[in-house]
Amino acid sequence: MNLALSEEQEMLKTMARDFLADKLPKATVKEMEESEEGYSAELWKEMAGLGWMGLAFPEKYGGSDMSFLDLAMLLEEMGRACLPGPYFSTVVLSGFTILDVGTDEQKDEYLPKISSGEAIFTLALTEPSASYKESGIETKAAAEGGNYVISGTKLFVPDANVADYMLVAAKTGKGVTLFIVDARSPGISTTVLKTIANDKLCEVVFDKVKVSKDNILGKLDQGWKEIEKIIQRAAVGKCCEMTGCIQQALDMTVEYAKDRKQYGHPIGSFQVIQHYCADMATDVDGTRLSTYQAAWMLSEGLPCAQEVAIAKAWAGEACPRVMALAHQIHGAIGVTIDHDLQYYTRRAKAAEVSFGDASFYQDVVAKEMGL
């Protein structure tokens, strides 16, 4: 057993932290949030230049052949920096899925485009049912000659407004199938929703969208098995972001408590504040430990339904506790729109409910316990 990061992971993490601290002051985050696209094409190119898109993909697809665990370090730093944009959608939700179940032709075609930053992908999974279960999928793909025709409404689709391609989950004859769909196909209409994180979650309506059967990703009717893996990977990815997010909230809070004086003393010298900070640190460390465990297991290809569930369920409850205390200690300044803390509060909440909230994963744990 060994909890230490490798030298490469330490380097990657430090490099990412420095880069994002430099390129992404909160004013820039604000601009990106308020822009129509929700990201900066310039920063996107720089990230691709650093090799971040293809980090965990094989070299032959323009990647760096690193692992999911290595990527986890990067995601943590993205959470710490509140990076907006379609990185998660492109790499975690889509790239890994193509790598996992794509045909050689699909991998050859799409993965280099992801690695180079040329294409933005997303996953159109959830629907108005807001469910992460197979029964929540009502969008249909009907076979018609050599094509499929997709109709239905997808909801909470991240970054669909800027995506070049979408992986779409739709009901086929005997199950659910994943399709790679050109986002500019006729019949697709996208509306950006206004969300707590100011990210670009969209409603995407598919009105008789024609897709070639060659664009089936994975096996016909058996897509749900892969979708479960996507959800698992995404849940761990969100845990990484949440770890970075609450670590930064804790760091900011401790700094504030050292500086802010009342009654002639830094408020951080008061026991109540110290205890709050200790509680926050305990929640942050529990989140990180369980997140790393899940990320490591995923990375090693070990079965980890329970460990993933524990990490996301824990993070889902720890994050609001940490953010509540961060606000309490910051006092009134922390609830102003001009203070950085609000970025973390909003993003933490979005991450909590994405890809399974605490009660969703408590149910998974109960099942794993044999209850």
Place this chain on the structure above:
Amino acid sequence: MDFRLSEGQEKFRQEVRDFLEGEIKQGLWEPTCDAWIMGHDPEFTKRVAKKGWIGLTWPKEYGGQGRSYIDRLILTEEMLRYGAPAACHWFADRQIGGAVVHYGTDEQKKELLPMILKGEAYVGLGMSEPDAGSDLASLKTKATEDGDDFIIDGQKTWTSGGSKMNWIYLVARTDPDAPKHKGISEFFFSTDLPGISVAPIEDITGGVHFNEVFFENVRIPKTCLIGVRNKGFYQILNQLDYERSGMERLMANYPLFDALIQYTRETRRNGKPLSQDPLIRSKLAQLKIGLEIGRMHMYRVAMVMDEGRAPNWESSMSKVYGTAFEQRLAGTAIEILGLYGQLAPESKWAPMRGMAYHSYLSSKGYSLQAGSSEVLKNIMAQRKLELPSQ
């Protein structure tokens, strides 16, 4: 990063499990909450000693096994999982032996360590006093030099293991004129001496594991001093990191968790097993999640110790977390049992041998022993987060 235990460690865990299951099958004892501190069974301790499982982490030259703290954590985790009656050797194994290894003279090592390894030292921990709890450094028990001896006078309280002890680890003031942290020394001696008297304190469960211990002109040879005279407070701070570090701060009432799951499977309410009630499932899953997060904290602490660092804030964090978890487990168990939760172990109709009742009451002390959660949070705030003390 690697979250796997080694093959040898997995094998060791299995060996410990086989041993403990064998003991239970023979009817030698049954799993009990708090057995690490209340289950005094000298014969069990001897059998554990024979396996070489006392002093697991001590260097081989002192009769230990030279194994890692992770190995010891595996051992203690299984002892706690099975609720084994390990109280006779727990303190000596956990911290006193280590203190002797660390601070003792060669003579002390030769004399004291074999006795601990054989499972013959039932040690009481003489730290707190009526007016020195969290503020341990204000203790008043005196050790006055007299020729080749020290004379001990004073009173200890909440002395864990006091009623069964044959040896005591005592913290006493050796320099009344020095600032309070700088006049304290540590001693380790047999309690078979004139002038020592023990008065049991009945705890909230009706059990006795801590005591008042009175010292009246107790003469001990100077060779009982452990480490450096007047540096005892600094030594004890280091020892406390170890005292707080263990799995007993997360799994002292683990037998209740197992029994509770079993109970919800076997008990039907409103026509279906309790384990199928969504609310109860959610509560049990939350406990399982809390337990696993706690285990990770504990393994981290062991890893820090294996790196040769004292786990000062890490063990504070794991203990605060762990004891809060145990209290939640006990509370949740009572909630799930409803009316049955109030039945005492000896009562007719008591489910799960009254473990929920016992644990609910006994777990109130968990967040006080070995550093109250409040003191430990101060340690985290000041040592990890570097918040100012003033």
